[in-house]
Amino acid sequence: MQASPRKRWGLPAMDRHSWGQMAAPGHGTGGNAEGTCLPGLPCLPAVCSGEITDSAGVVLSPNWPEPYGRGQDCIWGVHVEEDKRIMLDVRVLRIGPGDVLTFYDGDDLTARVLGQYSGPRGHFKLFTSMADVTIQFQSDPGTSVLGYQQGFVIHFFEVPRNDTCPELPEIPNGWKSPSQPELVHGTVVTYQCYPGYQVVGSSILMCQWDLTWSEDLPSCQRVTSCHDPGDVEHSRRLISNPKFPVGATVQYICDQGFVLTGSAILTCHDRQASSPKWSDRAPKCLLEQLKPCHSLSAPENGACSPEKRLHPAGATVHFSCAPGYVLKGQASIKCVPGNPSHWSDPPPICRAASLDGFYSGRSLDVAKAPAASSTLDAAHIAAAIFLPLVAVALLVGGVYLYFSRLQGKSPRQLPGTRPRAYDRITVESAFDNPTYETGSLSFAGDERI
Template sequence: RLIIRNGNNVDAPPVYDSYEVEYLPIEGLLSTGHHFFIELTTDSSGAAAGMALRYEAFEQGHCYEPFVKYGNFTASDPRYPVGTTVEFSCDPGYTLEQGSTIIECVDPNDPQWNETEPACRAVCSGELTDAAGVVLSPNWPEAYGKGQDCIWGLHVEEDKRVMLDVRVLRLGTGDVLTFYDGDDLTARILGQYTGARGRFKLYASTADVTVQFQSDPGAGAFTYRQGFVIHFSEVPRNDTCPELPDIANGWKTSSQPELLHGTVVTYHCYPGFQLAGTDLLMCHWDLTWSGDLPSCERVTSCRDPGDAEHSRRVVSSPKFPVGATVQYVCDKGYVLAGAGTLTCHDRAAGGPKWSDRLPKCIPETYEPCHNPGVPAGGRQSPERRLYPAGATLRFSCAAGRALLGEGSLHCLPGHPSRWSGSPPICKAASYDEFYSNRNLD
């Protein structure tokens, strides 16, 4: 509870009691003497926002110095004697309410202002025709009310267009702020927002913008500095997007010389640098670019060199920084063609590079086996001069001869390749052996 008493003790008569009147008068309070006694009592909840009071002493025979929150004034005499006039103005985004724009110090016997000071408030709705200005949420920076539907019209010179710089945007989840690219609510929506967002800009295509704010009628209590602050200004109307700057350690190309709607600008990086961000920016129909400017950052690692078929690899570091190695080991039956270990090296010109190309694992080749010879009285199948590794050579004997030894030999791969055994011989059979074998046949 706040009580302000017209005197210097607790028994002085009150001129303000918060239990009886919620808000202090806009024009303030004036004591009849040299004292005000301020009494503040609080409960244990600790939920109140607090208070702030401004006080001022002034000379007898003069008016007190005026005050207007969120505004300024000019005075014909800074000492405020009788006859002084004061003219008030509000800060951008605020409107004068509840009082006169000009007041005068009157009554030589009891000097006082002929009108109360006006109040500057951020109001709901309005038509703004200046080349630049500010739109504030109602009551900013105090909380806006629930269930509000406010509309502001922004109008600049016909040969210009409107730029919106949304510097503060903190709304409740059920509150909506909408920007229309035209002078009514049927125009194309430039953007629609709820909740909180960082600073951003919008560009209209015409000289008129309509701003609509709707707050949730069922919302709870709003907080201080919850709302929005929008600065607007007129900017040249043209048919091209603004020129995009070059980027360090890179260059850009454009799909056409004039930066008209639909033009695509592509950014590239010099060797040794890689692009961070999008490489393509498009000029939108509202003459804004589709994204933020990218940058070229120094490359500090090699690209993944890849896998070699029929092999496994051993990697020293998965991100391949300078100094990393990759070792390739071929599967069984394959031999390495190329460097078995690649190392990532840094270069003064260009980015890091591998020490060699990706190797290959090729099938291992072996020397052939030479014909071991045909046994006397025998035959070979097949009969040739050289036999590839893995080939089989079979032997047989002519009639009347017996095979002694292995009937087939295998060419075992190696360096050199060799036969699995010695070739057999064909021995002449005895009379009994010969006829015994024939009977068996």
């Protein structure tokens, strides 16, 4: 069945019998230059733009095999039987980087783009989804191609319409799941592997507009290692093998101030029926919860601030005494963090201000004062102690002298000293004592004898 004649872009439609007659001189259907028309196939003349309605043929770049001109905008239309589609076999593609060759899957420039190319490219094929294809070539107006056989040679063939992609095979150790029974355009096939195996390649393939699959066939490979268990926040880890094969270990160590919850060491174990698996889940590092310090009572005749039932780690408590009392101990103590937390010092006490307290306070001041001040204070303390003793001694001495005069003793004779020895006394002389006989007592300086 021959397609009805068409007219587009102001060019007459031509049937399969007229193409050979329109070949440019030297470029007919029987030429054997690289990529040119094959024997028995009609060939679109090496001119800019045209249409062909044949089951097979060749489209050449303008002026092929001579260089094409610059600033050209050429459009070719190829049409086959309505129940067929077109295979485009691009044998030669040697165009400049500023030139563009575009294939449209339809009979005008608004159709879906099959492919767009610039610069040289190797041999490749394209398939349309319908019976028409539009080819557009635009050359760079600022660059001219001077080389021989610079351009393109495109063979096209009418092929049976096939609305489905080729059947995909099963893969060892896995299975496939198509999105619908018919492998038409847009169908998605998903590949999965049995336990203990993993997909190598793309697991999802899609049937494209040209009825080819979007990716190559994947495969299922035996899994011999565990997946990376990942990092744990607020920790560092020690890894025995970065590829995590069976037997590998990962140890987690929490940062200071954090406590590990869970297993610190994970081991990769092999499982015959499925993939290797870690011995446990990854742990967590939680902020350490320190126990608080117990409450403190205010000292007798004193106060503490703040007053709480429990004091968090790091808290400080201050103490003070009432007027007339002095603080003995630390004025501030701190709750030292730990498990459990504890106070840095025992609670102080309040004592009444007294002489002992004064002297103890003075002694403390003396210990802290400079050397010169310490010597002066020591002299003052010594004077305060010894001057009363001297006064008492003088008083006792005065009393003693008074009574010594009363008893007729020489004030110069000290107690405990022996008197001067007397001469030998007779009986008569013992009673020959005027003083005794008269009963009068005279002291030195008295005129009576």
